[in-house]
Amino acid sequence: MSEIPGLDGVLGVEHLEAGPDKVVVRFTIGEAHLQPFGIPHGGVYCAVHESTASTGGMIWLNETGQGVVVGTNNSTDFLRQGKVGDVITVTATPIHRGRSQQLWHLDSVDQDGRLMAQGQVRLANLDRELPPEAWAAFARKDKQP
Template sequence: MSEVPGLDGVLGVEHVELTPEKVVVRFTITDRHLQPFGIPHGGIYCAVHESTASMAGQIWLGTKGVVVGTNNSTDFLRQARNGDTITTTATPIHRGRTQQLWHLDSVNQDGRLIAQGQVRLANLDQEVPPEAVEAMKGNLPG
């Protein structure tokens, strides 16, 4: 578990870089990430992709509204192994008034692509809760 709140904390995700143009996170595959057959569960990548894109989208949108995921498409390209460090990077494809589309790459410590995906976000016209703004500020590296 990491100091990061929520599911990212449970998965051991560390926020490495958080900017409006790119968000980078990393985590290490452990026993808690494995499915019953002893290989990493694909849901890890889906979850990390969605939370990373959501963080990126919210940083870009700021306090103008709240982002929510509306679609997550993740392809699993190569199996990671227990002990591998996975780095996930989110970069924007499209950022508009009502929606955003983010591209995500998850690579292992050797730079080999493990999973790739896209996450679509809706920009909701509602106030960002003050505790969410504080939590977001508290999770920025440095």
């Protein structure tokens, strides 16, 4: 677990870089990331992909105005099986950012640079204010080393 609130904290995600045009995070596959058959659960990649894209989407949306992003589609392809101890780096970059939606591309690579999973996350831009306490937690998450 990390100091980051929510599911990212439970999964042990560390934020390495966070900006409107690129977000990079890292996590190490542990026993808690495995499905019952002893291999990493694909849902871990999906969850990290969505939160990583959402981080970039929120930063961009709030630099250009105000609002909240929510995931509307998450498509992840699993290309290589990881193992306990593998360090996975996830990089999110925008494909499209518009008035009502965003589309982000994600690559997950292991410590040797091998592509483990690749995906796309579509976000809806909602015209509503983020509660101040949520923004404070988000800002703290964004500043994690």
